[in-house]
Amino acid sequence: MRSGTLDYVVKRVAFALVTIFIVLTFNFVLFRLLPGSAVTDLSRVPNASPALREALAREFGLASSKWDQYLAYLDQLFHGNLGVSYVNQQPVWDNLRTDVANTVPMVALGTVVAVIAGITSGLVSAWRRRTPADYLLTNSAIAFYSFPTQWLGLMLIVLFGSYLPTTGMTTPFQIGGSFWQQAGDELQHMILPSLTIALTLYGQYTLVVRSAVLETLGEDYVLTARAKGVRTRRLLTRHVLRNAMLPIVTLMGLSFGYIVGGALLVETVFTWPGIGLAVYQAVLQRDYPMLQGAFLLLTISVVVFNLLADLLYARLDPRVSG
Amino acid sequence: MALLEVRDLHVWFALPSGRELHAVKGVGLDVERGELFGLIGESGCGKTTTVLALMGLLPSSASVAGSVRVDGADVLSGGEKGARAHRWTETAMVFQGSMNAFSPVKTIGWQIAEPMEIHGVASRRAARARAGELLELVGIPAAAARRYPHQFSGGMRQRAAIAMALSCEPKLLLADEPTTALDVMVQAQILELLQRLARELHLTVVLVTHDLPLVAHICDRAAVMYGGEIAEVAAVDALYHESRHPYTRMLFAATPELLGGKDVTSIPGSPPRLDQPIVGCAFRPRCDSAVVRCATDHPALAEVARGHEAACHLNDPATGVLSVPDAGQPAGGAG
Numbered sequence: 001m002r003s004g005t006l007d008y009v010v011k012r013v014a015f016a017l018v019t020i021f022i023v024l025t026f027n028f029v030l031f032r033l034l035p036g037s038a039v040t041d042l043s044r045v046p047n048a049s050p051a052l053r054e055a056l057a058r059e060f061g062l063a064s065s066k067w068d069q070y071l072a073y074l075d076q077l078f079h080g081n082l083g084v085s086y087v088n089q090q091p092v093w094d095n096l097r098t099d100v101a102n103t104v105p106m107v108a109l110g111t112v113v114a115v116i117a118g119i120t121s122g123l124v125s126a127w128r129r130r131t132p133a134d135y136l137l138t139n140s141a142i143a144f145y146s147f148p149t150q151w152l153g154l155m156l157i158v159l160f161g162s163y164l165p166t167t168g169m170t171t172p173f174q175i176g177g178s179f180w181q182q183a184g185d186e187l188q189h190m191i192l193p194s195l196t197i198a199l200t201l202y203g204q205y206t207l208v209v210r211s212a213v214l215e216t217l218g219e220d221y222v223l224t225a226r227a228k229g230v231r232t233r234r235l236l237t238r239h240v241l242r243n244a245m246l247p248i249v250t251l252m253g254l255s256f257g258y259i260v261g262g263a264l265l266v267e268t269v270f271t272w273p274g275i276g277l278a279v280y281q282a283v284l285q286r287d288y289p290m291l292q293g294a295f296l297l298l299t300i301s302v303v304v305f306n307l308l309a310d311l312l313y314a315r316l317d318p319r320v321s322g
Numbered sequence: 323m324a325l326l327e328v329r330d331l332h333v334w335f336a337l338p339s340g341r342e343l344h345a346v347k348g349v350g351l352d353v354e355r356g357e358l359f360g361l362i363g364e365s366g367c368g369k370t371t372t373v374l375a376l377m378g379l380l381p382s383s384a385s386v387a388g389s390v391r392v393d394g395a396d397v398l399s400g401g402e403k404g405a406r407a408h409r410w411t412e413t414a415m416v417f418q419g420s421m422n423a424f425s426p427v428k429t430i431g432w433q434i435a436e437p438m439e440i441h442g443v444a445s446r447r448a449a450r451a452r453a454g455e456l457l458e459l460v461g462i463p464a465a466a467a468r469r470y471p472h473q474f475s476g477g478m479r480q481r482a483a484i485a486m487a488l489s490c491e492p493k494l495l496l497a498d499e500p501t502t503a504l505d506v507m508v509q510a511q512i513l514e515l516l517q518r519l520a521r522e523l524h525l526t527v528v529l530v531t532h533d534l535p536l537v538a539h540i541c542d543r544a545a546v547m548y549g550g551e552i553a554e555v556a557a558v559d560a561l562y563h564e565s566r567h568p569y570t571r572m573l574f575a576a577t578p579e580l581l582g583g584k585d586v587t588s589i590p591g592s593p594p595r596l597d598q599p600i601v602g603c604a605f606r607p608r609c610d611s612a613v614v615r616c617a618t619d620h621p622a623l624a625e626v627a628r629g630h631e632a633a634c635h636l637n638d639p640a641t642g643v644l645s646v647p648d649a650g651q652p653a654g655g656a657g
Binding site: 219220221223224225226227228229230231234238239242243246316317318319 | 377379406407409410411414415417421422423424425426427428436437440441470472483486
């Protein structure tokens with residue numbers, strides 16, 4: 001490995017760690033700046049006395065100063081303890097693990113489909129620019145990109161609701177069945193939420209890839225490659241896409257980072273029991289530990305995937321690390 | 323038979339406005355084997371379009387008519403597929419923007435070896451080895467094949483572009499402004515290299531440029547283009563000493579000499595617009611010796627001496643001496 005490359009990697013990793021720490025602190029401050037706390041909600045019972053409120057605050061560790069709370073938070077975090085959910089009294093980590101396991105397959109499916117379809121259609125529309133195929137692909141991409149996600153999800157429910165399941169992850173009360181039957185059932189439930197994510201992202205990718213490819217097609221080295229007798233397929237993959245991929249890799253890093261974060265809107269519309277829905281409910285119930293845990297996970301995931309994208313970028317573009 | 327035979331080549335570009343731009347109007351060229359041939363003209367006169375057409379490389383907005391034969395084989399008749407078979411194995415090119423002729427993400431060696439692999443000239447291994455040899459041929463150490471374009475200087479990249487052009491041992495090398503954007507010392511080196519390679523490898527070279535002294539220095543024959551047509555074609559000496567077209571004469575007069583032996587004159591006016599039809603001679607509005615006939619008759623390219631053709635009415639005895647210069651035009655230049 002060249003020293004320039006090593007230098008680059010070390011810098012990127014250090015930058016990622018600092019980012020995570022800053023976001024972690026930010027997470028803590030943010031929720032405590034909001035008016036009210038978990039206690040406000042829980043003590044909203046008839047005849048709640050200040051004594052009850054105090055007792056609850058002490059129980060949840062909200063009685064000490066903010067600074068002490070912060071130190072305790074950091075201390076526990078470094079010991080792998082994300083705290084206990086105010087709502088169901090389970091360790092946050094256990095809650096998150098289940099949610100993430102539910103989210104990842106659904107969002108990953110949508111994202112991967114969107115990235116592959118988007119790159120293909122962006123490449124085709126740029127290569128066939130100003131033809132009916134280009135107009136069709138570009139305009140549909142703009143449409144999908146501009147539809148609000150929740151509206152698109154609702155429209156899919158309206159259109160396909162009678163053929164495909166629209167809520168939850170499994171058919172309720174269906175007990176037994178082989179592993180494959182269960183997997184098939186889950187996959188059926190996955191189709192509409194995944195499709196919603198895929199369509200939104202597909203629009204974005206088509207547009208970004210199209211403009212990146214158009215820019216590359218005008219480069220002198222593409223004309224040189226044609227003059228060398230390179231065939232269209234090889235020209236598009238080895239010469240055009242290989243160069244146009246550079247900005248796209250950054251975008252992919254972002255999209256993959258959000259796989260763990262889930263899709264709050266989509267999961268809410270389809271009541272998919274993933275991390276997006278968990279965040280939505282935690283906000284409603286002011287479940288600080290849960291929110292902090294979820295945001296921490298999202299942060300780490302986004303930062304890690306960005307880091308991977310940066311490292312991949314350096315592999316793809318020799319100019320980055322010299 | 324000439325190595326390169328171009329007959330009645332026309333190129334039209336479809337403009338977004340729906341009109342057509344007639345960029346190349348019936349160009350004919352004969353370039354003999356082993357010849358260093360210059361194609362001279364101002365920017366926008368159609369010289370780059372002409373050489374791109376020779377390889378079938380024009381964008382889809384262009385329509386092409388006429389015939390191009392390289393070593394007897396018709397290049398344009400088979401469409402994109404037909405043209406592809408001739409690319410690089412018969413006709414190779416060093417581009418105007420050679421600084422950017424290399425993809426930034428592949429090594430120089432990979433890019434020089436690529437045409438050998440895709441045309442089946444050499445196996446991958448042999449092609450890589452040959453890439454190193456080609457680099458040495460143009461004065462770059464073979465080990466530099468592993469480097470990326472951004473690690474090369476401008477002059478090195480231009481040399482590497484020439485090495486890449488030679489990879490499939492073409493018969494014809496088209497060099498489109500190969501020295502623009504390089505400093506004068508490097509320019510001289512590149513030209514010397516081209517000249518040496520042409521001699522050693524028996525290459526036929528078409529050098530496209532607006533740099534007259536350069537053509538006078540290294541070419542055997544040259545054609546002067548104006549408004550998408552050939553104005554004059556002759557051996558370089560004849561072009562310089564006995565030019566038979568006012569444009570050629572004015573072009574040479576507009577070239578400064580190093581020792582400042584003569585006044586430099588500029589040619590007034592600007593090149594004609596090619597998106598509208600031109601009546602008469604395209605150069606008439608800028609010509610210092612135009613006669614009445616020039617406004618209405620289009621001059622055809624005609625032989626004026628052995629191996630010397632020009633498209634100017636002044637060479638036609640029938641034009642006569644009774645004609646008077648067009649009084650409405652500015653005469654002469656700054657000199």
